[in-house]
Amino acid sequence: MPLKYEKYLRVNKVPNMWCPGCGIGIILKAMLRSIETLEWDKNEIAMISGIGCTSRTPGYVDANTLHTTHGRALTFATGIKMARPDKHVVVISGDGDSSAIGGNHLIHSCRRNIDMTLIIVNNNIYGMTGGQFSPTTPIGSRAATAPWGSIDPPFDLGMLCKAAGATYVARGHVGAAAPLERLIRGGMKHKGFSVIEVMSNCHTQFGRRNRLSDPVQLIDHIAAKTINVREAAKLSPEELKEKIIVGLLHEEQREEYCDAYARVIAKASASIIN
Amino acid sequence: MPNSTLKRRVKFWTGNETIAEAALVAGCRFFAGYPITPSSEIAHVLSQRLPMVGGKFLQMEDEIAAMGAIIGASLTGDKVMTATSGPGFSLKQENIGFAAMIEAPCVVVNVMRGGPSTGLPTALGQSDIMQARWGTHGDRPVIALVPAYLDEVYTETIRAFNLAEKYRTPVFILIDEVIGHLSERVDLPFDDEIEIINRTRPSVPPEDFKPFDTTWGDVPPMADYFSGYRFHMTGLNHDSGGFPTTDPALCQSENERLMRKVDANLYDIIRFEQTSIDDVEILVIAFGSSARAAAVAIADARSKGIKAGMFRPLTLWPFPEKEVRELAGRVKGIIVPEANLGQLFYEIDRLVAGKCPIKRINKVGGVPIYPGEILAQIEVF
Ligand SMILES: Cc1ncc(C[n+]2csc(CCOP(=O)(O)OP(=O)(O)O)c2C)c(N)n1
Ligand code: SF4
Numbered sequence: 001m002p003l004k005y006e007k008y009l010r011v012n013k014v015p016n017m018w019c020p021g022c023g024i025g026i027i028l029k030a031m032l033r034s035i036e037t038l039e040w041d042k043n044e045i046a047m048i049s050g051i052g053c054t055s056r057t058p059g060y061v062d063a064n065t066l067h068t069t070h071g072r073a074l075t076f077a078t079g080i081k082m083a084r085p086d087k088h089v090v091v092i093s094g095d096g097d098s099s100a101i102g103g104n105h106l107i108h109s110c111r112r113n114i115d116m117t118l119i120i121v122n123n124n125i126y127g128m129t130g131g132q133f134s135p136t137t138p139i140g141s142r143a144a145t146a147p148w149g150s151i152d153p154p155f156d157l158g159m160l161c162k163a164a165g166a167t168y169v170a171r172g173h174v175g176a177a178a179p180l181e182r183l184i185r186g187g188m189k190h191k192g193f194s195v196i197e198v199m200s201n202c203h204t205q206f207g208r209r210n211r212l213s214d215p216v217q218l219i220d221h222i223a224a225k226t227i228n229v230r231e232a233a234k235l236s237p238e239e240l241k242e243k244i245i246v247g248l249l250h251e252e253q254r255e256e257y258c259d260a261y262a263r264v265i266a267k268a269s270a271s272i273i274n
Numbered sequence: 275m276p277n278s279t280l281k282r283r284v285k286f287w288t289g290n291e292t293i294a295e296a297a298l299v300a301g302c303r304f305f306a307g308y309p310i311t312p313s314s315e316i317a318h319v320l321s322q323r324l325p326m327v328g329g330k331f332l333q334m335e336d337e338i339a340a341m342g343a344i345i346g347a348s349l350t351g352d353k354v355m356t357a358t359s360g361p362g363f364s365l366k367q368e369n370i371g372f373a374a375m376i377e378a379p380c381v382v383v384n385v386m387r388g389g390p391s392t393g394l395p396t397a398l399g400q401s402d403i404m405q406a407r408w409g410t411h412g413d414r415p416v417i418a419l420v421p422a423y424l425d426e427v428y429t430e431t432i433r434a435f436n437l438a439e440k441y442r443t444p445v446f447i448l449i450d451e452v453i454g455h456l457s458e459r460v461d462l463p464f465d466d467e468i469e470i471i472n473r474t475r476p477s478v479p480p481e482d483f484k485p486f487d488t489t490w491g492d493v494p495p496m497a498d499y500f501s502g503y504r505f506h507m508t509g510l511n512h513d514s515g516g517f518p519t520t521d522p523a524l525c526q527s528e529n530e531r532l533m534r535k536v537d538a539n540l541y542d543i544i545r546f547e548q549t550s551i552d553d554v555e556i557l558v559i560a561f562g563s564s565a566r567a568a569a570v571a572i573a574d575a576r577s578k579g580i581k582a583g584m585f586r587p588l589t590l591w592p593f594p595e596k597e598v599r600e601l602a603g604r605v606k607g608i609i610v611p612e613a614n615l616g617q618l619f620y621e622i623d624r625l626v627a628g629k630c631p632i633k634r635i636n637k638v639g640g641v642p643i644y645p646g647e648i649l650a651q652i653e654v655f
Contacts, residue, residue, distance in 0.1 A: 043504060063504055064505070079346025080346040080349065104335050105335065105342075
């Protein structure tokens with residue numbers, strides 16, 4: 001039976017504030033289906049965000065939710081998880097929120113390998129503030145602050161997170177909701193710091209400036225650039241240049257941060273008895 | 275057995291150690307910080323002691339992160355603290371405003387050093403008091419405690435946690451480097467002399483709960499995350515349900531309520547000490563290490579027959595305005611010694627409003643104000 005999304009939504013808070021056709025809705029639904037499949041109890045979930053269109057998501061979700069300051073969601077989430085390691089912590093963040101102003105917190109959360117799921121909605125732009133270029137805007141794309149085309153080299157967030165120590169790194173896109181759900185579910189199940197980057201459409205701010213102002217057109221444009229990680233393995237770097245590699249990019253097991261701290265507590269408590 | 279027959283436990287601690295130990299007694303179970311002189315010893319002690327009692331210590335990637343982490347932990351019901359010094363205090367400001375906005379109890383220690391900028395990392399300053407008052411954007415209530423003696427650092431640290439819990443707001447402990455690093459005898463209070471206040475949890479069932487419900491007064495009961503009371507928190511202006519609003523009347527009344535939490539409870543929050551005040555002619559107003567020097571200067575002045583006295587705030591914000599206004603009307607003059615270029619003076623000048631002359635002693639070279647310097651000013655007034 002298809003999920004009745006109302007089960008996890010604050011139904012009296014709709015209509016939401018997003019533009020019609022915004023990809024965030026597809027991502028939210030994939031998250032909720034993952035939560036349903038994993039049978040997580042709403043009382044046991046904390047959902048935290050920073051600032052941006054993406055970061056409005058927790059307000060619509062019927063859980064323990066926190067809409068924090070720009071870029072800092074992971075720091076609040078770290079406090080929550082450390083205080084209550086047995087709970088589920090999910091962070092949702094835009095590309096600017098997570099990798100510009102929040103870039104430092106991103107790499108350090110990866111490094112600690114604290115058990116939480118970070119969903120980065122990468123729409124290649126600062127949506128909420130009116131379409132300025134972000135650390136993931138492709139070179140040459142136009143933005144409110146790059147009227148002549150962006151010259152800033154973009155981050156590959158998947159590579160960045162893997163290098164920084166994240167133990168689950170995946171990339172999906174809003175043109176393929178079922179695989180996206182699987183990737184999110186995998187991240188939620190994974191013990192450790194999981195990052196799922198989701199290529200999404202901001203037709204209003206990115207699309208409008210780059211001749212992709214229709215949401216379906218922009219979603220198709222994103223989908224056309226994607227290539228599965230297994231297929232990508234067969235291609236040369238040259239052939240992959242304009243491509244977006246999607247799928248499970250990296251997974252490993254490494255001691256989780258709260259578990260490591262539990263060892264500290266055990267050591268410290270033992271020192272009192274002795 | 276009455277307490278008087280028991281011996282007090284006595285410790286020989288630094289100011290920073292005293293804060294850490296008192297925090298544990300107050301119930302602090304979560305600390306996040308980032309190393310910075312001259313506050314780091316607080317983190318050193320708590321990194322060792324917190325896990326011994328099942329608490330959590332986190333060294334974060336910067337002070338912004340540390341502030342975020344303690345607010346997150348506070349929402350789960352923990353009593354939380356962070357400690358820093360000048361540059362770190364600057365970095366925390368945005369999240370301090372966030373804590374004030376979502377009414378998350380937390381304690382922020384600033385062991386003040388010389389500034390501005392990197393300034394004098396290892397030397398004292400008292401120049402962050404206006405930053406404590408106005409540092410974050412927007413209007414919000416402020417409670418800042420400024421203990422000067424280590425007995426007091428101990429009890430005021432506990433009080434900081436109590437005030438944070440009672441009023442659901444960040445509370446600052448501002449000590450200067452001298453207080454943080456000096457060692458002296460601390461007479462610990464007996465357990466039954468220590469009052470511990472915990473935030474009020476909701477009495478209504480989850481379905482009736484609103485995180486900013488003022489039915490019971492200006493300080494709404496606070497539920498813990500994961501306790502079955504699912505709720506939303508945002509730094510945006512919000513309604514009683516915690517959800518964003520731009521309704522002008524609601525934004526107005528909620529901002530005013532935030533301020534009222536402190537403004538309507540001044541005499542629960544304000545503490546001060548008055549020395550040799552009955553017949554005072556020359557009044558010194560000082561806090562922290564400057565007040566310790568002033569105490570010596572006043573004793574010396576008295577032995578010379580000069581009617582000097584001191585008004586020493588223990589609560590700097592909200593400031594004991596009424597007392598200072600009254601004193602200004604009956605003294606010949608006021609002296610304000612402080613390790614900055616006139617921040618407390620600015621407040622005193624406003625309150626005195628021309629009723630008596632004010633002299634200032636301002637030192638920002640990283641050396642404390644000495645008793646002789648204050649005495650010299652008392653003598654020539
Ligand atoms: C400290 C701070 N700086 C700047 C802003 C303004 N601001 C709000 S949202 C945003 C960017 C959002 O972009 P992104 O994170 O990519 O999210 P999106 O809106 O695209 O989902 C900015 C710069 C802010 N709120 N706080
Ligand atoms: S501005 Fe862009 S990201 Fe924001 S809601 Fe509209 S389409 Fe979505």
